[in-house]
Amino acid sequence: MTTYTAPVRDLQFVLHDLLDISTLDLPGYGDLDREFTEAVLDAAGKLASEVLAPLNGVGDRQGCRLENGVVRTPDGFKAAFDQMRDGGWTALDCDPEYGGQGMPYVMGLSAGEMFSGSNMAFAMYPGLTHGAYSAIHAHGTDAQKATYLPRMVSCEWTGTMNLTEPHAGTDLGLLRTKAEPQDDGSYLITGQKIFISAGDHDMADNVIHLVLAKAPGGGEGTRGISLFIVPKFLVNDDGSLGERNAVSVGNLEEKMGIHGNATCVMNYDGARGWLLGELHKGMRAMFTMMNEARIGVGLQGYAVAEAAYQNAVAYARDRLQGRAVTGDANPAGPADPLIVHPDIRRNLMDQKSFVEGARALATWCAHLIDRSHLAQDADAEALVSLLTPVVKGFLTDKGFETAVQAQQVFGGHGYIEEQGMSQFTRDARIAMIYEGANGVQALDLVGRKLAAEGGKPIMAFFEMIKAEIKAHDTDEDLKTSFCDPLKTASKDLQTAAMFFMEQGMKNPNAALSGSYDFMHLFGHVALGLMWTRMAAAAGKALAEGTGDRSFYEAKIATGRYYMARQLPMTGAHLARIRSGAEPVMALDAGQF
Amino acid sequence: MTTYTAPVRDLQFVLHDLLDISTLDLPGYGDLDREFTEAVLDAAGKLASEVLAPLNGVGDRQGCRLENGVVRTPDGFKAAFDQMRDGGWTALDCDPEYGGQGMPYVMGLSAGEMFSGSNMAFAMYPGLTHGAYSAIHAHGTDAQKATYLPRMVSCEWTGTMNLTEPHAGTDLGLLRTKAEPQDDGSYLITGQKIFISAGDHDMADNVIHLVLAKAPGGGEGTRGISLFIVPKFLVNDDGSLGERNAVSVGNLEEKMGIHGNATCVMNYDGARGWLLGELHKGMRAMFTMMNEARIGVGLQGYAVAEAAYQNAVAYARDRLQGRAVTGDANPAGPADPLIVHPDIRRNLMDQKSFVEGARALATWCAHLIDRSHLAQDADAEALVSLLTPVVKGFLTDKGFETAVQAQQVFGGHGYIEEQGMSQFTRDARIAMIYEGANGVQALDLVGRKLAAEGGKPIMAFFEMIKAEIKAHDTDEDLKTSFCDPLKTASKDLQTAAMFFMEQGMKNPNAALSGSYDFMHLFGHVALGLMWTRMAAAAGKALAEGTGDRSFYEAKIATGRYYMARQLPMTGAHLARIRSGAEPVMALDAGQF
Missing domain, CATH: 2.40.110.20 (Butyryl-CoA Dehydrogenase, subunit A; domain 2)
Incomplete structure (x- = not known):
């Protein structure tokens, strides 16, 4: 059986150290000080870890049943749904006019991670309701809103x-x-x-x-x-x-x-x-909620990965197998814990550095959506529109990969259903498919988003990276471990974008043949930017004499890992992209 | 429901065009002319596609049941097992002294791919019997051999x-x-x-x-x-x-x-x-069969991937969705088939180029085992010993990845159990775990095999690559598309090996932190070598005026894809390796 610990400390880091939300001049943001958000996230986390997580395996084993035309959910789901509804969790970021609590989306997303992470299948019921709520809220008549929204905010109706x-x-x-x-x-x-x-x-x-x-x-x-x-x-x-x-x-x-x-x-x-x-x-009505829905699926990617990672860490600390090559770490025991082995570390660090980077990226995007909705910030909207296919496609691909890696830590035990790690892998798989399969996300990115507004949003993204690098010019540690690799990766992304532009008109297949790699290349650069910002934020906290040195030092070390061990992937993606359409399109359909 | 087509043409290509087995001076190889091996593989393929494949989904849905201490296999398994036994398929490469047919392992592996590809769970029953047969054959007393082997060769006893x-x-x-x-x-x-x-x-x-x-x-x-x-x-x-x-x-x-x-x-x-x-x-007795057993698991990786790939191709040809960006390909229909889309091609070419390269590598290794067993070739034994963890680890990781990619082609339908694509993904997952989890394979490779005999086997492997490149010096096409990328990739592998040697003694964690990447780096180089050889073999057939031009041209085009789109991964793996142990080992166990 798996367990789930609410990652409130990490969520707080992203909201306050990274995004500094309480200082931002946006409607509703002023209330979001550390104490308030911690109270909200603690309560949401309690529901996630104590109510939803224990039902995760139950839901997987029992599934839903169709009885005389009526769907029966697994044991315990109804009671848990009542608890979620009664706690106001379905209404967190909904419009107060219809019974919502009126918090920004950035809070809805942060709480939502814990619901999806603890029980993805369960969290989809309120999640889809929220999507339908948003559609009616944006496009409904006053009468339609009055009829449907109050009951959908409360999830009396889904x-x-x-x-x-x-x-x-x-x-x-x-x-x-x-x-x-x-x-x-x-x-x-x-x-x-x-x-x-x-x-x-x-x-x-x-x-x-x-x-x-x-x-x-x-x-x-x-x-x-x-x-x-x-x-x-x-x-x-x-x-x-x-x-x-x-x-x-x-x-x-x-x-x-x-x-x-x-x-x-x-x-x-x-x-x-x-x-x-x-x-x-x-179609237009559907598309207006697409960014939010797709970021919500990207969230499922890292939310499930976080849960899988937590269980892998616990197992790696607990399971005694083999000895550390540098000398016994547990001489009194029959063997050392798995976590002493470098390859287990490599695996865990891949997971940790992805999940934390992904959380930062998705939360930043939620904040950009807030800017666009609450302050009619067109630049924020254009940027999040560009980033959305990356969040959906890259974070769900890597989220699945992370779940597989977490499962691998368990060896044979990871393949046994009772252990629960298989479920994370099987659940995470769908996020790569629905809400637009990831190949379609790549097509959206390269075929539409890249060229949107004459390329203005992607240029703004590059400028943002340049500014970030410049800001840490004099910080030798940040420069070497973060800014330099970010610069290299960002250059790879620019080269790829340039390649598409050159090829674009005369050979559209060349851009489309590289679209999937471009999406991943972009994802790595975006997480590289997030890690640079997080490392700077952690450095600031350390310089200010935080009492929680270990947390912030771990943050920087995890970021260093991402930059050293994940960012080099951009070179491989660029090489694939530059090989163009010829190797991809060489065969006739009959030759496959 | 999925289907399975026996890849006899591709197996024949590897046996004859690539390895030219009938000309080799090894006991039992003289009989293996094209006609004979085709007859054997056709018959094995018929069993696989007509008897085992239809039971693949049955086995998945029904599973095995424990009834009063007795295990009941799924419907149809027993009759199929009788057919396999009666056809002599379990005895193919067993010792004639105990009722075997005495064919070389290279034939056992080739037929075995089709059994595993059509029904992996089923093929494990005779597969494990073969492993136990080999152990008793190698280590048993005469009395033990006489008692057990005849009945195990026939699989009357498993x-x-x-x-x-x-x-x-x-x-x-x-x-x-x-x-x-x-x-x-x-x-x-x-x-x-x-x-x-x-x-x-x-x-x-x-x-x-x-x-x-x-x-x-x-x-x-x-x-x-x-x-x-x-x-x-x-x-x-x-x-x-x-x-x-x-x-x-x-x-x-x-x-x-x-x-x-x-x-x-x-x-x-x-x-x-x-x-x-x-x-x-x-332990020693176990280890003598390890190479064979691990290559058998590597085989499962690409065998299941081949099956998944075949179904993905069929779906991509059949499913109408969207229009080709370069103009309607199916103007009379409501949409074009998926296979016109570059990103679907990219996906299918990743699969195809992996499976065919993997088949070549594993079959070559089976041939090296034959050399070592039948001709006491110590160099062949040392080389296959070095390659074994690569075959097991790399081919099962990529085999799983391929199954996931094949599933992705189906979109939402790939997630529905009835369609059968999920089973390939779920089945392929175990091959990364059992017979030594892939992290352990990487440890075996870097911790033992690399340094074996003072590094002689790896040096021999590098010499082999050098000779291959030199052999095609004057062939401009091969040079540009195959030899040059192979040279670059091989250099990355050498640099990584050198890095480990330099770090080895003073910082063992540095080598172990890079072991997994080294295994993948090695795998890409090995497949790069295989593709160079296959391209050369295909070029030879074309030059000799083969009547099957389309097949050989597709082979070269698929190889070009691998070299252009997969081999660049070596640079990323090398970068990860060179970052050493520091980022991997930076955290205390409590900081995860």
Whole structure:
């Protein structure tokens, strides 16, 4: 059985030492002093470690069951969901007008890491509700907001996103689900949607489905798509629940992981729905919440990795096997703990340096989203838009890799389900796939984000790195261990971007052949920037005479590891990119 | 559901174009002309694709069951095992004196790839029997050989290896299982062994356990360990089965994958056993079969990857999603097949270039084992001994990575168990762990193999690369696309080896901190050498006017991809290695 310890100290480091949030001039940020955020995160962490984590293995083993058309969640899920709801955790960063607590997204993300880390499958129920909440909040009419939001903020009603159909995954232009307009302004929705996470369950009174469908007159492809609100139970004018809508669960998928979450085939048989946002502008409505949703998936990557890492460290400290090459570390015992062995350290440091860097990057992006929403900061929005595919793609790839590495520390025991490490690997796998498979993230990055606004956001990112390096000009330690490798890596990224620009028009396949490597190259540079900033922040705390020297020294040492041992990957990615399209496209389809 | 196509054409390419086995002056090799090996591989491939592959998903879903102390294998396994046995496939490379067909190991490995690729969990039953057969063949008395080998060659009786105990995995010195000598020369074995693959089942009349245990007088640690033959049913003098031995299945493990194989907790309660080989020399007896066993696990890495790759290609050709950036490839259809997209190509080429390179490396190693066994070639033995941890560690890491990449091609469908791609990922995962976890392989490589015989084998390997490069001096295409990158990569490997030698004595942690990267660096160089040789062989066939131009051209193009897109990894591994022990060992155990 695995355990989960809330990483509050590390979250606090990112919020205060790195981002210094309480000093920032943004609505709602002024309240976020160290004491307040610690109290919030401690309480969230308590729920995560004491309530959600013990249900993680239960959810994996039991999974969800479909009984007479109703989805039953694993034992204990309902009670835990009640606790989460009663504690106000689903409302943390929601609009006070609809019952939310009005905290910035940066706080929602920080608490959310612990919910996803302790029980990813469980956390998806409120997580998807939050996504649907955001869509209705951004695009709904006042009446729609009044009808749905208060109950979704509290998670009395939960939400879903219905995009995929059996023949239409990434390519939403192929959708067949139809929406037929009715005289009363509603639509009748008919079609089948698949892979609907949290599609149905027994923990809430109603499920509000947001469904992409084609209404007449929109034209071919994605232009014809609109977004509809389709509740499981129709809602009467007084807000009470009316009759059952014609939407049903066709099947529950047997998946590799996240067994505690119900992945449903949803059948819409003339179900009654209401347009959300503008007719035929459904894709636009979806995209406005994409940044947040994708950062939320990137979060799952490092949140699960953190949980896996914690258990690997505990095992490495505990398990006695072999002797340290430099002399017995545990002479009284039959063998030394695994953690004395350099290759175990290498493995653990890979994990630790990734998770902490990833947390910094995602939290910074959450803060940029706050800037964009709370202060209408267009530069912040452009930057986070650029970084979003990196957060989603890179952090979930590396998060999965980290879970695999953590599992490896356990040797044969890691392969046994009872131990729980396999679950982290199996759960983490999905984050690389859903919310836009990582190859699609790479395509988004290179095909759209890079060239957005004539390249202004990526230039701003490079300027930011340059400024960071310049700021530590006179700090010899930072310069050697952090700024110099960051400069090299950043140069690799610039060279790659230049290569794409040169090739772009005349040979689009050359850029697309390197897109995946570019996403990873970018990820390493972004984490390199985060580590440089974190090392500087830790150095500041040490210089100011912090009482917690060990914590800050470990932070710097972990950053040094990342710069020395991960950042050199940028050279390999650049070499792959520069080899261009020829080796990638050389074969005919029949030659594979 | 997944399918499996026997890769006979590719196996033939390795055996004949690359290794030219029929011309080699080794006992048994003279018979191996193209027609003969094709007939053998076709027949093995038919068994694999038509009998074993359809049971792969069945085994995964049903798993094994423990019923009243007896393990029941999944539906169809027993009939398939009978077919395999009746076809003589378990006897292919066994000694004719005991009923084997006497083919070289290189043929056993080639057929074995298809058995593991089509159904890894199933193939472990005969696979472990082969390992036990080899141990008894090498170390048994004449009487033991006469008693056990004929029935193990035919797999009427199967075999197991019992090493691990709950508290003793890699560190076998901690073993507690006891062997008490009896007056009749036998021993009574008492203790618990875990993770015993194929530990019990219903497909054979007897199971012959090889068990590591401590007999009195051997001293502490691994020195006290001996190897014992412990049959499930005692064998009477006339070869008939006698009474049940005091060995029983304590439990069946629930695992992440290979559900079709019974992973048993074995309890020995004063079970009767007989010494195999010399007393207190059990470790040595185990190690003599280690090369073969570890290459067999390396094989599982690329065998499962090949199966996953095949299914990914089929899906990429079939699934319509999106449009090619260079213009519609399927204008009559609603979308283009996935395979038009450069990033899908990148993914598939990563897979293809790995699998084919890995097959070449493992088959070459099998051939080196043949040289060492059949012609007492000490240089071949030293070289394969050096390469073995690379084959085991690198090919299983990359094999798993390949299975994950193949799964990714399917998008959300890859996460659904019904599709079968998850099983490849889950099955492939174990190969990184068992038969010495990959970190232990890296330790073996750097801590022992590198320095063996004063470094003679690694120097021989470098000389071999130099000679290969020199041989193609005047071939401009080979030089640019293959020899030059191979030279660079080989230089990285030499620099790393030099770094270890310089650091070795004064700072052993520096070498051990880089051991894992060294294993991967070595793997890339070895595959680079294989691809250079394969490209040269393919070029030769093309120059000679082969009628199968497309096949050989694809071979060269796939090799070019590996050299351009995988070999640059050596630089990153070298950089990690050169950063030394400091970043790896910086933290106290408490700071993780």
